[in-house]
Amino acid sequence: NESLDITLKMIVAFGLCFQLPVLLTLLGKAGLATAAGLRGTRKYAVVGILVVAALVTPPDVTTQLILFTVVYGLYEISIFLVARVEKQREETLREEGLWFEDDDEEDDPLMDAFDQDEDAEDDPGMVEKGE
Secondary structure, eight states: OOHHHHHHHHHHHHHTTHHHHHHHHHHHHHHHOOOOHHTTHHHHHHHHHHHHHHSSOOSSSHHHHHHHOOOOOOOHHHEEEEHHHHHHHHHHHHHOOOOGGGGGGGHHHHHHHHHHHHHHHHHHOOTTTOO
């Protein structure tokens, strides 16, 4: 009976883990997840995956490492898929004329004035040009 319980837990754990690339790809397609963001949180993902592997699997290091290896591999595949989806999304938005470069805001005089006001608030000893 106990071995059946462990087997069912493992099947459910691996089944849920294989949904990770699908979930992250959908989030990337919606613009809610980026490949750069996933790469930046890689070290936290490793710790999270290790904790989940320790909680879900029996207290056997081999099983925990197997689950960790599979899930981490799926995480890396997810990063690749999200980067690919981002590229396709950017191309589609460029074709429709809805994509705007981030460099455009550097030429905006309102943003320049806002940045100067923000700098003046950060440094009370700073004198503005008009004074």
